[in-house]
Amino acid sequence: MKTWIEKQRHLIDFTINSLARRKGKNLSLLAVYAVLVFVLASVALYTHALRSEAVRVLADSPEIILQRLIAGRHDLIPPDYIDNIGRIRGVQKMEGRLWGYYYDSVLKANYTLMVSPAHTLPPGEIIVGPALERMRGLDTGSGISFRAYSGKLETFIVSDVLDHASELVNADLILMNEADFRNFFNYPAGHYTDVALWVANPLEVRNIGRKLLDQLPDSRPILREEVLRTYASVFDWREGMMLALLSAAILAFGIFAWEKAAGLSAEEKREIGILKAIGWETGDVITMKFWEGLLISLLAFLLGYVAAYLHIFHAEAGLLQPVLQGWSVLYPSFALSPEIDPLQVATLFFFTVLPYTAATLVPIWRAATTDPDLVMRG
Amino acid sequence: MIFQPAIIALLLAAALCMTMMLAATPFAVQLIRHWDLRSGSERQLRLERLTYLFSMLMMLVCVLQVLSTLLFVFNAERMSIMFVGAMCAVGTLNANVYGFPALYAQLLLFFAATSWLALNRVDNGARNYPLIRAKYAFMLALLPLAALVLYLQFNFFVRLEPDVITSCCGSMFSEDADTIASELSALPPRQAMLVFYLGLASAIALAAWQGWGKPARTRWRATAVGLSSGLAFAAALTGLLAFVALYIYEHPHHHCPFCILKAEYHYRGYLLYIPLFAAAAAGLGAALVAQFGRRQGLEQLAAQHSAALARIAALGFTLFVLIATAMIASSRLILLD
Amino acid sequence: MLELNNIRKAFNQGRHNEHWALRGIDLEIPPARISVLKGPSGSGKSTLLSILGCLARPTEGRVRLDGEDISALPERFLTEIRRRRFGFIFQQFNLVRGLSAIDNIILPGIPDGQPRAKLLARGEQLLTELQLDHRRDAAVEWLSGGEQQRVAICRALLNDPTVLIADEPTANLDSKLAGEFLLILERLAQAGRTIILTSHDPLVIEADIVDQVFSLRDGRLTGVEIRHPAFRLTR
Numbered sequence: 001m002k003t004w005i006e007k008q009r010h011l012i013d014f015t016i017n018s019l020a021r022r023k024g025k026n027l028s029l030l031a032v033y034a035v036l037v038f039v040l041a042s043v044a045l046y047t048h049a050l051r052s053e054a055v056r057v058l059a060d061s062p063e064i065i066l067q068r069l070i071a072g073r074h075d076l077i078p079p080d081y082i083d084n085i086g087r088i089r090g091v092q093k094m095e096g097r098l099w100g101y102y103y104d105s106v107l108k109a110n111y112t113l114m115v116s117p118a119h120t121l122p123p124g125e126i127i128v129g130p131a132l133e134r135m136r137g138l139d140t141g142s143g144i145s146f147r148a149y150s151g152k153l154e155t156f157i158v159s160d161v162l163d164h165a166s167e168l169v170n171a172d173l174i175l176m177n178e179a180d181f182r183n184f185f186n187y188p189a190g191h192y193t194d195v196a197l198w199v200a201n202p203l204e205v206r207n208i209g210r211k212l213l214d215q216l217p218d219s220r221p222i223l224r225e226e227v228l229r230t231y232a233s234v235f236d237w238r239e240g241m242m243l244a245l246l247s248a249a250i251l252a253f254g255i256f257a258w259e260k261a262a263g264l265s266a267e268e269k270r271e272i273g274i275l276k277a278i279g280w281e282t283g284d285v286i287t288m289k290f291w292e293g294l295l296i297s298l299l300a301f302l303l304g305y306v307a308a309y310l311h312i313f314h315a316e317a318g319l320l321q322p323v324l325q326g327w328s329v330l331y332p333s334f335a336l337s338p339e340i341d342p343l344q345v346a347t348l349f350f351f352t353v354l355p356y357t358a359a360t361l362v363p364i365w366r367a368a369t370t371d372p373d374l375v376m377r378g
Numbered sequence: 379m380i381f382q383p384a385i386i387a388l389l390l391a392a393a394l395c396m397t398m399m400l401a402a403t404p405f406a407v408q409l410i411r412h413w414d415l416r417s418g419s420e421r422q423l424r425l426e427r428l429t430y431l432f433s434m435l436m437m438l439v440c441v442l443q444v445l446s447t448l449l450f451v452f453n454a455e456r457m458s459i460m461f462v463g464a465m466c467a468v469g470t471l472n473a474n475v476y477g478f479p480a481l482y483a484q485l486l487l488f489f490a491a492t493s494w495l496a497l498n499r500v501d502n503g504a505r506n507y508p509l510i511r512a513k514y515a516f517m518l519a520l521l522p523l524a525a526l527v528l529y530l531q532f533n534f535f536v537r538l539e540p541d542v543i544t545s546c547c548g549s550m551f552s553e554d555a556d557t558i559a560s561e562l563s564a565l566p567p568r569q570a571m572l573v574f575y576l577g578l579a580s581a582i583a584l585a586a587w588q589g590w591g592k593p594a595r596t597r598w599r600a601t602a603v604g605l606s607s608g609l610a611f612a613a614a615l616t617g618l619l620a621f622v623a624l625y626i627y628e629h630p631h632h633h634c635p636f637c638i639l640k641a642e643y644h645y646r647g648y649l650l651y652i653p654l655f656a657a658a659a660a661g662l663g664a665a666l667v668a669q670f671g672r673r674q675g676l677e678q679l680a681a682q683h684s685a686a687l688a689r690i691a692a693l694g695f696t697l698f699v700l701i702a703t704a705m706i707a708s709s710r711l712i713l714l715d
Numbered sequence: 716m717l718e719l720n721n722i723r724k725a726f727n728q729g730r731h732n733e734h735w736a737l738r739g740i741d742l743e744i745p746p747a748r749i750s751v752l753k754g755p756s757g758s759g760k761s762t763l764l765s766i767l768g769c770l771a772r773p774t775e776g777r778v779r780l781d782g783e784d785i786s787a788l789p790e791r792f793l794t795e796i797r798r799r800r801f802g803f804i805f806q807q808f809n810l811v812r813g814l815s816a817i818d819n820i821i822l823p824g825i826p827d828g829q830p831r832a833k834l835l836a837r838g839e840q841l842l843t844e845l846q847l848d849h850r851r852d853a854a855v856e857w858l859s860g861g862e863q864q865r866v867a868i869c870r871a872l873l874n875d876p877t878v879l880i881a882d883e884p885t886a887n888l889d890s891k892l893a894g895e896f897l898l899i900l901e902r903l904a905q906a907g908r909t910i911i912l913t914s915h916d917p918l919v920i921e922a923d924i925v926d927q928v929f930s931l932r933d934g935r936l937t938g939v940e941i942r943h944p945a946f947r948l949t950r
Binding site: 044206225228229232233236237239240241243244282283286342343344346347349350351354357358361362364365368369 | 381382383384385386387388390391394398427430431434435438442445446448449452453456459460462540641
């Protein structure tokens with residue numbers, strides 16, 4: 001055991017020295033390797049951060065949202081609907097919600113207008129999301145006009161700006177008073193957009209959903225866990241698509257690694273021949289090459305991953321945002337909460353180190369089985 | 379089919395394993411047919427060089443199995459959110475009939491690869507390579523296993539349908555969705571403890587006898603070490619499910635062998651699984667290696683290696699029992715009164 | 716101590732350019748002597764030397780080292796024998812460029828996993844014996860031909876081998892350096908080492924210290940000259 005460790009130390013020493021002696025070749029390999037890790041890690045870190053953001057946001061949302069359907073289309077909740085539901089055991093709170101979209105021709109973007117039960121706003125005042133603050137130059141106290149559905153221009157005073165921390169969801173949000181909302185959209189009195197239900201026991205959610213469906217066959221209950229699940233699969237799907245697109249890059253990298261490993265310079269070949277002639281066994285050469293691959297892989301992985309981390313969490317993912325985030329015109333600009341997921345690191349390892357190892361296996365073996373008497377012959 | 383990076387990675391790894399084994403097959407056949415150490419012909423020299431490639435390959439297969447088994451379990455855990463009723467990895471693996479078989483096949487391939495490596499190590503110590511044909515015949519037998527792993531994994535993933543929201547209504551309500559069993563069935567704790575400690579104690583005793591006792595003339599002791607290691611592995615898993623996990627989770631009903639690998643439980647599962655798997659693999663290797671003790675050139679070597687492997691098995695199982703017992707002792711859960 | 720029995724060696728076997736470099740060689744190398752293989756280029760002397768030095772296996776025939784048949788040993792074991800019992804000095808010296816003299820010298824000690832301190836001490840001792848200790852840390856490409864050869868000799872002696880093999884050792888040296896080299900060889904032979912050389916340099920072949928000369932042509936042994944055996948036996 002002791003001699004084994006001593007031997008590995010010697011081999012690592014020798015490997016580091018030999019890597020340093022061929023700086024050009026190894027640095028180019030390292031650079032390509034690290035760039036691949038960087039790109040893949042950026043995608044992975046970014047989608048993971050978005051996913052966690054969504055989970056965090058949904059954590060405070062109601063367990064069930066009840067929509068009403070007419071001919072398969074989402075429709076308003078009529079006034080008697082909520083009373084008809086009556087009391088269902090296990091439902092802590094039930095509340096009609098009012099919200100809708102407004103298209104702003106100035107920014108060519110959709111806002112979400114909402115009546116927030118949490119904020120009681122005086123008439124004529126609104127609270128806006130950070131994207132509006134930024135793009136329409138709004139601040140507390142400033143006024144803004146929108147064309148209401150009646151055709152009249154309505155002016156609102158901004159009384160507050162929403163928190164930047166959860167910009168992913170509230171970037172384009174405008175909160176207003178219920179009367180203002182109904183007036184602005186000509187919303188029929190007593191109608192609601194949908195109904196939110198809060199349920200205390202998570203195991204009850206499904207049963208309550210089923211009861212709602214029995215009572216109101218024209219409704220569609222949406223469970224929070226289903227939304228989470230859908231989000232998860234949408235984000236996974238996007239990440240998977242990205243990876244599929246990048247698979248060409250991975251393949252190219254594999255070929256590159258193969259080439260680098262197979263294209264031994266005459267000098268390197270000679271060196272291996274010498275080592276074998278003076279008593280190194282094929283297995284020793286393979287072990288040395290294994291350390292070489294491990295060192296390069298670890299270094300590239302570390303470099304690429306750290307760079308990706310900085311890119312996503314400190315440079316706001318400048319290179320990826322347009323591709324992965326979505327279709328919204330109002331790009332939320334937000335710093336994602338840094339989060340490293342072991343599953344993703346493991347996956348990333350599979351996509352980078354594995355192709356490298358597989359690609360270099362045969363070239364390493366070829367090099368290591370150089371005939372020891374080659375140095376005599378030539 | 380869920381299009382997801384970890385799944386793609388797993389399928390790629392399984393495909394890689396299988397492709398490598400497939401590519402090696404014609405060479406292995408050549409080796410079995412033409413191996414002749416007495417000859418110095420160029421073909422013989424080429425075959426000898428090939429043996430190095432095969433060792434590297436099997437080593438890679440082995441490492442791949444370890445990594446992909448971990449990734450497989452990790453990923454199943456993560457995906458449990460997508461299935462109604464699935465609380466953790468167990469639920470995902472139960473999502474269709476291929477889940478657990480895929481996991482078992484992977485473990486089987488892992489143990490087969492470690493056994494091969496044990497044989498290879500012994501054989502490489504003997505100047506006449508007495509096991510060369512047996513070794514490569516064994517390797518050929520691993521090809522179908524690698525194919526099976528790929529087949530099961532592929533079917534498992536392809537048939538996974540997440541319960542996501544569809545346009546007309548929430549998924550749950552469109553049909554009476556069948557909820558997945560989210561727990562594995564387990565023995566009652568008292569019986570399980572008996573099985574657990576008895577199984578492991580007998581394996582430890584046998585392995586220690588093989589490892590430190592006088593070398594045996596016959597093969598039965600080594601065979602017993604192998605059998606008892608296999609049984610101890612099963613007993614260990616039974617115990618994990620039935621009570622060790624409960625103590626770790628401090629929850630009387632959560633029988634999951636995978637959640638202990640999670641950060642919430644401080645990755646304690648690794649402390650248990652690493653010695654357990656190492657010990658089981660070593661125990662099997664000890665038995666296998668000793669079967670060839672009568673081959674010329676292996677009279678000493680087989681016994682030495684078998685003893686060394688048995689020592690690893692004894693130490694590994696002991697470590698496992700100690701760690702598991704320590705975890706139980708430090709738990710606040712009271713299962714037996 | 717080294718016995719060859721009907722050794723044949725083929726290259727490109729089974730192909731149209733099949734070539735038999737050795738066609739049945741029988742010889743015996745006595746211990747603690749200096750033996751020379753001579754012959755024109757293409758006579759097979761390098762091939763023979765690599766078989767003698769366990770660098771290659773014969774296609775046919777038996778090689779015995781101290782009575783043990785080593786011709787059917789797999790490379791793994793042949794390498795071990797080569798590392799522990801043979802030392803090599805190559806025509807081009809074959810030092811690893813970019814490494815210092817001392818790092819080159821300790822290379823054969825790495826596979827056995829000897830502690831670095833021990834290896835360094837042994838290397839330094841050898842450097843001192845060959846009066847090269849002042850060049851210990853010089854990169855080998857900056858050494859002169861004679862110095863490079865002495866580094867190569869140190870490397871060959873690191874594992875204290877019983878047999879020393881040298882392929883055309885004086886080809887890249889002038890007469891003065893070649894003379895010094897022969898003196899070193901004589902000292903090593905006196906210390907009990909078996910030495911096998913290939914050469915077509917008259918300076919070597921006719922040197923007084925050589926005990927046996929084997930002549931080769933077209934892969935066959937054409938003559939064996941044994942000089943002053945009586946003198947050697949008393950030594």
